[in-house]
Amino acid sequence: MPESYRQDVRDLALFADMDQVNFESLMRGSYVQNFPPRIDLITEGDSPDFLHVVVSGAVDLFSSWNGRETSMATVRPVSTFILAATIKDAPYLMSARTLEKSRIILLPSEDVRQVFEKDGAFARAIVTELSQCYRAVVKNTKDLKLRTSLERLANYLLRQMGRTGSSAFDLLMEKRRLASFLGMTPENLSRAFKGLEPYGVRVDGNHIKITDTEELMRFAKPSPLIDDHST
Amino acid sequence: MPESYRQDVRDLALFADMDQVNFESLMRGSYVQNFPPRIDLITEGDSPDFLHVVVSGAVDLFSSWNGRETSMATVRPVSTFILAATIKDAPYLMSARTLEKSRIILLPSEDVRQVFEKDGAFARAIVTELSQCYRAVVKNTKDLKLRTSLERLANYLLRQMGRTGSSAFDLLMEKRRLASFLGMTPENLSRAFKGLEPYGVRVDGNHIKITDTEELMRFAKPSPLIDDHST
DNA sequence: GTGGCCACTTGATAATTGTCAAGCCTTCGA
DNA sequence: TCGAAGGCTTGACAATTATCAAGTGGCCAC
Structure with a gap:
């Protein structure tokens, strides 16, 4: 292998405090792989064989x-996905495919479970990670059940604005995927984009400009209990 | 205190493997309380002061x-709620109120976090619990995004049928809450209940009778990846 | 270039879902 | 016993969202 990916894994909060011996035994069976865009990585219903770590690129869950399909989430570097299925050794609830050229580390599920059983620091780190994921899904459910699609879009745009720190930004996914999400x-x-024009949203292709944040916020009524993805 | 609730807590998988010393330090600051129906227990946005354990009754999250409100889940004995908020020490994402007369054990959040930090078995049990919760919410999201309301109701009825093991059963919540859920x-x-009549669903008050399971399943198309709440 | 592909948009229409208002029925307490 | 309250249902209607079909425009391979 020309380059090491060990540090990418170790840098993750999930693995940072893990005992060195356990970390080594995790890395022993692992490997890294490069995927072109639009490649299926896992299929819902399958059994978890590997814990996936996205090092670069992006993955759609x-x-x-x-016959219907819906986008559940986007995984961006550096983070893992299908952690819960791996730990429970239960079937995937979501499928995954690359959105772009992506570099992904694969850790054998069996090894992850073994280390989980004996490494308390790892178990605690998983709790932190899973709590985060759980709360993110709860927020998403609230978004879906309490808001109309126009309101969801408005709040999505405000979140992106917060993320980029700028009132002008590019959408980081195709509109069709955003719609599904x-x-x-x-x-x-x-x-819906047209419907937000009166509230100060200008759209040109995938470039967005918020011209009246006050007005958009008045309409969107963002709430930290739905839109703040950091807690 | 006339009776001990210690065993109720210890019987929970969450606390079963915990070190006895840590268990005692958890119980030291705990207490049990009886609530009448329709009492608010916690309010979303508040900081988690106690981990709640429902011993009897039922709690609506x-x-x-x-100005809108939606029912997210029902907690039934014996299980806990707001575990993620307690561990992360982050604001509640949901409010809780009793549905019936309920008996609830309160464990100080600070104690839970302290024991979590030093007890590996407890940390692992929390992982199992959180994984379960996370996957339940993901399933719920799929239900919401991939199905119409008629399909959601049909599958809900099939799940209840499976739960009770009988094709005739009573709804265990008010219809208005079921609707919200x-x-x-x-x-x-x-x-929607009327709309399911052609598929073999008979409704009388809150009593349900599935007269044609085959037909209902053909319509509902239940999937273990959405409807099986045991994995 | 140029043709085709594909995402996106737009219009027309239909299906789904929500809102409002009224009436029915059970429950519960005076 | 009676009346009020509240959950449930129904009808009429409105809003939201989806579907289908057609068109636009950018991008890429040939």
Whole structure:
């Protein structure tokens, strides 16, 4: 292997406090792989064989039922996905595919579970990670159940504004995926963007400019208990 | 205190493998309380002061935004709620109120966090619990995003049928709360019940009878990756 | 270049879901 | 016993969202 990815893993909060011996035994069976865009990584219903760590690129988590499909989340570097399935040794609830060219580290699930059983620091780190994930999904559920699609879009844009620290930014995914993520159709999203124009949202392709933050916030009514993804 | 609730707590998988010394230090600051129906226990946004254990009765977890309210989950004996908020020491994302007369054990959050930090078995048990919760919420999100309200109701009824092991059963909550839980209005639920009649669902008050399971399943298309709450 | 592909948009229409108002029925307490 | 309250239902209607079809425009391979 030309380069080491060990440090990428060790830098993750999930693995930072782990005992060195245990860390080594985790890394022993691991490997890194490069994927082109739009490659299926895992399929919902399958058994977890590896814990995945996204080092670069981006991964889409999505689910299907009865011919329909919906985007559940986007995983960006550096973080893991399907941690819960790995620990429980239960079937994946979501499928995953690369959005861009991505570099992904694979840690054998069995090893992860073994280390989990004997390393208290690792177990505690998993708790922190899972709490975060759990709360993120709860927030997402509140977003879905309490808001209309127009309100969800407005709040999404405000979150992106906060993330980038600028009132002008580019969408970091295709609009069709954004629509799916927000629980609506592409057509509806297209109209929703128009519907936000009166509140100070200018759209040009995938470039967004918030021209009247006050007005947009008055409409969106963002709440830390839904929109603050840091807690 | 006339009776001890220690065993109720110890019987929970969450606390079963915990070191006895740590268990005692957890119980030291704890107490049990009886609540009448419809009493607010916690309010979203507040800081977690106690980890709650429902010993008897039932508790509704719900969330509000902009004057709207939605039921997120029902907690039944014997289990805990707001575990993630307690561990992270982050604000509650949901409010809680009793549905019936309930008996609830309160464990000081600070004690829970302290024991969590030093007891590996406890940390591992929390991981198991949180994984379960996380996967439950993911399933719920899939239910919401991939299904119409009629399909959600149909699958809910099938789940209840599986839970009770009988094709005739009583709804265990008010229809207005069921509606809120399923992400619809009471009026819509009322019509949805009618809409399921052709698929073999008979409704009389809160008593349900599935007269044609095959037909209902053909319509509902239940999936273990959404409807099996045991994995 | 140029043709095709594909995401996106737009319009027309339909399905789904929500809102409002009224009435029914059970429950519960005076 | 009666009346009020509240949950449930129903009807009429409105809002939201989805579907279908057609068109636009950018991007890429040939």
